[in-house]
Amino acid sequence: MFLREDGGLEGRHDVRTQARAGIAIRGLAKTFDVRPAPVKALDTIDMFVAEGEFLCIVGPSGCGKTTLLRILAGLETPSVGAIDISIKHEGRPLQSMVFQEQGVFPWLTTLDNAAFGMQARGVAKAERHAVARAMLAKLGLAGFERTYPRQLSGGMRQRVNLARAFANDPAILLMDEPLGALDEQTKMLVQDDLLKLWEETRKTVIFITHSLDEAVVLGDRVAVMSHRPGRIKALFDVRLPNALELRNNPDFIEVRRLVWESLREEVLAARGE
């Protein structure tokens, strides 16, 4: 059985929550105080992400996916609820975020961009440069260390973004549509890069995307969010073998279809508002 759907969170998950390390999101809600009326972005999110899991989140635009990720990244505070993280991270940062392509600093060279997280933590220059250089080489950016981002293509800039997060070596990676702006071919190549890196490091990843293919290719599980205010509508286990060959697997199509059925209702509902 490669697929299991469970609607939201039942007791089963709570049992796992106690037993395993991971990220437990409990009763999380977020309301923005804006004029003319407050906007409720997230409504009672309950979810458990196990350590080492690759979770993809899809949902209609404006459903609060990014807000959820920003709360996890410490860039926003929740209005209600709590996040308990029981993943051990001695000697390394707890989480780093992979931003969209524009998040690369134009005034730093590729090398300094990749080493940025370590620099902020006060890692010595020689060491952080060595780590960043190795990570850039893994992502096919050897030889571009001294180049500024504007001289790079979009795909290369996005790999700089990945290198910056991976070189920081956090326990959790949070990714906000990091490949959204790339063309289809580049996107597939960077997805492969990302999977290879993840298989080496087995970090806990929460990955937001609006691409169903991407979610099914990359994720161990795919969470579908409802239209605003965002809730976790359904969770799909994607137990497909050999992620790198996945796109040619017939089961891939089937999973994709099921996720789309669930998501479609929400997209239509969001449009109807």
Added chain:
Amino acid sequence: MAGARNGDRSRNGAMWASIKWFLMRFGSPIVLFGLWEVAARNNFIDARVLPAPTKVAATIWDMIKNDDLLRHTGITTLRFLVGMIVGTIPGVLLGLTMGLFRPVRIILNPLVAILYPIPRIALFPLVLILVGLNETSNMLMIAIGPFFTMLITAMAAVMNVEPIYRDVARNFGVKPRHLYFTVTLPAVLPSLMAGGLVSLGLALLGTVAVEFLVSTEGLGYIIWNSWQVLSLSRSMAGLVVGALLGAACYLLMDWLERWFIPWQKSAKR
């Protein structure tokens, strides 16, 4: 044989490329000066009104030897530089502060809105009465243009910094008090540099205007005084030296830009 011919061709190509580069860069002023020279020598234009470039050059040389032209140039340069510094630095600091802190911006914005659009030279009598008929009021006058330009540029630049840069820095653990140097300052540098170029022109304009009005020294004084005694070639000589001064400052700024914001340069190419 074929290889040698190819070599010739590429050498020719390189030569052509450098000639083309030279013509593109300097062609238009050379043609302009050439036409001017020909027109003045053949009386197409009145050489008493618009003396030929060679004549102007000779006048400049004569004035360097006999009329302390270098001293006048030095005085103008000094006024311009002091005015530029006195205007730019507070302008940048105040603009950054207004951009970063909303209350400061709200309190000071009305003042800027009232003072900025006043034709600056119209303030000169007031400044002269308040500060006195001295070099200080001259330099204050010169400083006003760069001050407001840098204030407005810096404020707008800070407010337009992409929020994602601050998010990235915060997420990677940069402390709030370090955000300013890690993100804001590098992000606004290109705008500040562009504002600096505009300020440069304004400061030169201010310097010459002040020298027209009150000074007995400087290039502005030479230009205006020579015109009043109808010595147009001397007036023109003052103008040309002033233009050279401006061009030198412009090149200096260009060079500074390469040093301070190398990422911008590489993007332009």
